[in-house]
Amino acid sequence: MSGEPEGSPAEPATLTIPRGTLLRSRVVSDVGTTLSRALDRELTGYATLVPQETLLLSGEARGVITFDDGVPVLAYNTVTDSGGPDALAELAVPGPYRVELYAVDASGLAAAHEEDALRVAPDAAATELADDADLAELTREAAPEERLRDADDEDDAVAAFLDDDDRIDAIREQARSEARDRAAEWGLDDALDGPSDAK
Template identity: 90%
Template sequence: MSERSDRDEAEESPTLTIPRGTLLRSRVVSDVGTTLSRALDRGLTGYATLVPQETLLLSGEARGVLTFEDGVPVLAYNTVTDSGGPDALAELAVPGPYRVELYAVDADGLAAAHGEDALRVAPDAAATELADDAALADRTREAAPADRLRDDADEDDAVAAFLADDARIDAIREQARAEARDRAAEWGLDDALDGPSKPDGDDVGAAAGEGAASDGAVGR
């Protein structure tokens, strides 16, 4: 692989580099919400390693790192699949128990990692995805800095703006229809996209007769 290809691949798949930190806690928990709540209560700046016990037994692909700044989750990373952000959370959202280790790290030690936008998650995403705890999600949002919440609001606004752009959506739909018709033409299925045909002649009478015979019936 060329040097350029190596560089491009590295840019597309950012990896997480953080210092070891000071171990605060190491245990097996049945609910990740316990760890998230503890980090929030302590205002922890650091990270947690999350290993679902199921993956240890089945050689699965979920060994996660979740970082915190002042108790609020910042980024998520799966060290096995090299995926980050929401994808990593989805891979970690498996039934417990989990082996969890909690570490404290100076904020400067996490600065570089927290600059990786591709690995970041919404402040309340871990509470929602991993713990399914709406109350904890609310508490986390309340503790999150305004700029983190504003970033999430901007994303929601962008999605809302797209959905409200009727002309753009109509153009996408029309393009999809055109592509479907082109594909149907290649397969000789043009008539299938012209809509339902209207019965004529004897078919009209047959359809009327069938309707009368089945009047009141739910289905065939």
């Protein structure tokens, strides 16, 4: 999907996959319809998602979601070049969407599916794009055990970080310090001072 050659050094992760066999092309009001169809077909391939407001307003959301046996693996926004959860967040806009569903041989997606920066949890698309808890649960049930372990490990890492008060305090203090430095450069020291005693 990307014009960049595969394996370019020092480049941000981009999604490069072969053009597949078109299975379906239509406008849908709910992305859950497409995700359900991919899951039911145990599709290995990808879907392209273009929110119609993007077409009308020249917005920045043109997405690709890849599937392995019907379970989402990667998400990528071809306009902003962002991937993973960030891409899903950018695509989570009101429908309708222009959707195309493609089948691709598993070997054609193998390299792309190694891009950890573009990966999403198996149930993330159902949750973020379709707001469908039942579909999310069905997707988790269909996902390989290692995919669920990876997603749980990531959740645990985030939870551990949020529970690490010392690290969070250090980050906040660093942010405050940097903000004061910038304010001093711009002559805005007073804006960061505490509230005045004067009423």
